[in-house]
Amino acid sequence: MNTLILKAPYLVFLGDANDLLMAKVAKGIAHWRPEKCVAQLKLPGAKADLGLPDLSIQQAADAGAKTFVIGLAPIGGTLPAEWIGLLTEAMEAGLDIASGLHMRLCDIPELVAAAERTGQSLFDVRIPKGEMVCGTGLPRKGKRLLSVGTDCCVGKMFTTLAIHKEMERRGLNVSFRATGQTGILIEGNGVPVDAVVSDFIAGMVEALSPDNTTDHWDIIEGQGSLFHPAYAGVSLGLLHGAQADVLIVCHEAGRDQMDSMDGYLVPDLETVIATNLAMGALTNPSISLGGIALNTMNLSEADALREMARLEVQFGVPVVDPVRTGVSSIVNKLETL
Amino acid sequence: MNTLILKAPYLVFLGDANDLLMAKVAKGIAHWRPEKCVAQLKLPGAKADLGLPDLSIQQAADAGAKTFVIGLAPIGGTLPAEWIGLLTEAMEAGLDIASGLHMRLCDIPELVAAAERTGQSLFDVRIPKGEMVCGTGLPRKGKRLLSVGTDCCVGKMFTTLAIHKEMERRGLNVSFRATGQTGILIEGNGVPVDAVVSDFIAGMVEALSPDNTTDHWDIIEGQGSLFHPAYAGVSLGLLHGAQADVLIVCHEAGRDQMDSMDGYLVPDLETVIATNLAMGALTNPSISLGGIALNTMNLSEADALREMARLEVQFGVPVVDPVRTGVSSIVNKLETL
Numbered sequence: 001m002n003t004l005i006l007k008a009p010y011l012v013f014l015g016d017a018n019d020l021l022m023a024k025v026a027k028g029i030a031h032w033r034p035e036k037c038v039a040q041l042k043l044p045g046a047k048a049d050l051g052l053p054d055l056s057i058q059q060a061a062d063a064g065a066k067t068f069v070i071g072l073a074p075i076g077g078t079l080p081a082e083w084i085g086l087l088t089e090a091m092e093a094g095l096d097i098a099s100g101l102h103m104r105l106c107d108i109p110e111l112v113a114a115a116e117r118t119g120q121s122l123f124d125v126r127i128p129k130g131e132m133v134c135g136t137g138l139p140r141k142g143k144r145l146l147s148v149g150t151d152c153c154v155g156k157m158f159t160t161l162a163i164h165k166e167m168e169r170r171g172l173n174v175s176f177r178a179t180g181q182t183g184i185l186i187e188g189n190g191v192p193v194d195a196v197v198s199d200f201i202a203g204m205v206e207a208l209s210p211d212n213t214t215d216h217w218d219i220i221e222g223q224g225s226l227f228h229p230a231y232a233g234v235s236l237g238l239l240h241g242a243q244a245d246v247l248i249v250c251h252e253a254g255r256d257q258m259d260s261m262d263g264y265l266v267p268d269l270e271t272v273i274a275t276n277l278a279m280g281a282l283t284n285p286s287i288s289l290g291g292i293a294l295n296t297m298n299l300s301e302a303d304a305l306r307e308m309a310r311l312e313v314q315f316g317v318p319v320v321d322p323v324r325t326g327v328s329s330i331v332n333k334l335e336t337l
Numbered sequence: 338m339n340t341l342i343l344k345a346p347y348l349v350f351l352g353d354a355n356d357l358l359m360a361k362v363a364k365g366i367a368h369w370r371p372e373k374c375v376a377q378l379k380l381p382g383a384k385a386d387l388g389l390p391d392l393s394i395q396q397a398a399d400a401g402a403k404t405f406v407i408g409l410a411p412i413g414g415t416l417p418a419e420w421i422g423l424l425t426e427a428m429e430a431g432l433d434i435a436s437g438l439h440m441r442l443c444d445i446p447e448l449v450a451a452a453e454r455t456g457q458s459l460f461d462v463r464i465p466k467g468e469m470v471c472g473t474g475l476p477r478k479g480k481r482l483l484s485v486g487t488d489c490c491v492g493k494m495f496t497t498l499a500i501h502k503e504m505e506r507r508g509l510n511v512s513f514r515a516t517g518q519t520g521i522l523i524e525g526n527g528v529p530v531d532a533v534v535s536d537f538i539a540g541m542v543e544a545l546s547p548d549n550t551t552d553h554w555d556i557i558e559g560q561g562s563l564f565h566p567a568y569a570g571v572s573l574g575l576l577h578g579a580q581a582d583v584l585i586v587c588h589e590a591g592r593d594q595m596d597s598m599d600g601y602l603v604p605d606l607e608t609v610i611a612t613n614l615a616m617g618a619l620t621n622p623s624i625s626l627g628g629i630a631l632n633t634m635n636l637s638e639a640d641a642l643r644e645m646a647r648l649e650v651q652f653g654v655p656v657v658d659p660v661r662t663g664v665s666s667i668v669n670k671l672e673t674l
Contacts, residue, residue, distance in 0.1 A: 137599075
């Protein structure tokens with residue numbers, strides 16, 4: 001398979017993080033995949049806590065840990081020199097290392113040498129793995145859902161993880177398909193689509209969500225937005241490769257200005273829905289809108305519920321805030337498809 | 338500048354090609370940039386001919402050649418072992434080597450060693466050069482034209498090269514901006530957008546066609562099609578990064594089935610034009626259709642002229658076949674903008 005695959009369970013490394021904002025990846029793994037987390041490891045003085053047992057590297061290895069996951073992005077994105085001894089110790093104890101940092105593990109000679117010596121693997125989840133393939137556009141069996149957004153950072157990963165979890169809870173046949181660094185570290189496999197050479201975006205998403213049984217759902221994490229001036233190409237390749245049957249459109253209520261993009265306004269939901277459906281129909285003519293995930297963190301409870309009710313009337317699909325309301329109403333609809 | 342730049346003039350290598358179909362790159366360079374070609378070099382028995390002087394490597398070097406350009410794609414895309422001695426000889430005579438082959442020059446140890454020894458450069462034009470940058474979407478001065486297509490291989494490169502040549506002939510302030518391997522080898526610089534990591538497509542096209550004087554035109558070579566199930570992401574990133582003022586839509590008359598894409602029909606011109614204008618408006622709200630380039634190679638002269646006249650009425654813009662009619666009517670329109 002052309003995807004990264006990490007071995008579970010994990011020893012989650014929190015470094016010197018003082019809170020879980022600094023350790024977003026660790027927080028995501030512990031929240032979404034608690035069954036994959038055997039322990040946490042912090043540097044002396046760090047205050048962040050996942051509620052996992054604090055074990056040393058050797059204790060974690062004895063408890064069955066297979067991968068040491070770097071769960072935070074240190075300031076500057078580089079790997080502090082003082083971590084190298086720790087990562088080496090983890091490999092010597094029989095653990096692989098996984099990282100989503102910009103600075104690559106495989107560019108650090110001491111780590112490469114330790115990996116060779118110990119036979120352990122270094123996983124840089126920003127580096128796509130395996131043979132790169134071009135899209136075919138050929139139909140495949142099984143059902144696929146993709147989250148798309150009005151902008152970056154509106155909750156596309158969270159929404160798909162929540163839908164996947166609810167579908168698993170109901171005993172449905174479902175897989176989460178990660179397309180970004182954090183999603184890959186949470187799920188333990190996936191394709192970092194924004195790091196794939198542009199010729200292969202659609203093809204690698206096809207490979208990530210292959211032909212499956214007719215009752216199976218792939219819940220595919222979206223990236224960017226068709227209306228993002230820097231990243232729309234990634235979003236379109238992902239939309240075409242996913243051949244989604246169902247789109248969930250993600251939006252942050254009250255956000256007018258696009259994230260880090262001077263002069264670009266967040267497009268309206270109507271345009272975003274119509275454009276995604278029109279473009280997605282190229283590779284799956286029966287694509288439809290399955291729901292809207294509204295991030296209402298900046299609204300009061302009353303305003304949030306009022307806005308969600310309004311959008312339900314306007315678009316005729318379930319509207320949820322995955323954090324505030326959960327995603328049951330969307331999954332109810334998926335169960336009818 | 339974040340682009341590849343080859344030194345002219347060139348010694349164009351034809352290998353063992355028996356005709357110019359096998360040496361399409363060489364043919365393109367000799368046709369569009371004759372002033373950059375000092376000589377051709379063939380292997381014994383090769384019958385392809387560019388009409389350039391046949392010189393040995395040393396003679397070409399003495400005549401001022403700076404780059405040995407591999408002008409053909411050998412069957413299988415790999416570099417025949419017997420060429421290595423020749424490429425080494427060229428470097429020893431003071432020439433750089435440029436190649437658009439899938440097999441990279443920089444992966445061939447003998448060539449890397451010869452390059453280090455001689456101080457010459459190996460240019461794999463499929464490998465993007467320089468720092469990769471993300472798109473900003475910020476407006477920039479100068480005017481930009483982009484060719485877009487209903488499919489791959491409909492004449493996007495040819496059309497932009499023809500428009501560039503006609504604008505140069507008229508003394509206009511114009512640059513050709515290459516985005517594919519052949520275009521880069523013809524122009525001597527550019528960005529191979531389909532080889533750029535997907536996060537950077539739009540940004541690298543912004544870098545390729547930077548802020549310029551208000552009377553300057555960038556004529557940007559398009560890639561793929563927004564309706565291509567494998568490559569649309571590349572096309573959208575290119576469209577957004579180009580911030581095109583003017584689109585030229587390229588189409589092959591009579592082609593119904595998309596190139597190498599089972600089950601995909603070529604979309605109709607109306608849809609292609611409307612979609613490109615709508616998506617392109619994100620980064621340049623004043624984008625407009627400047628003309629249609631119709632490849633009529635499969636039509637009789639009478640049918641071709643009739644079809645072009647019909648489309649002119651339908652879309653209200655100049656319709657040309659760059660081969661059959663030239664592109665003057667499009668350039669006339671550009672001069673009014």
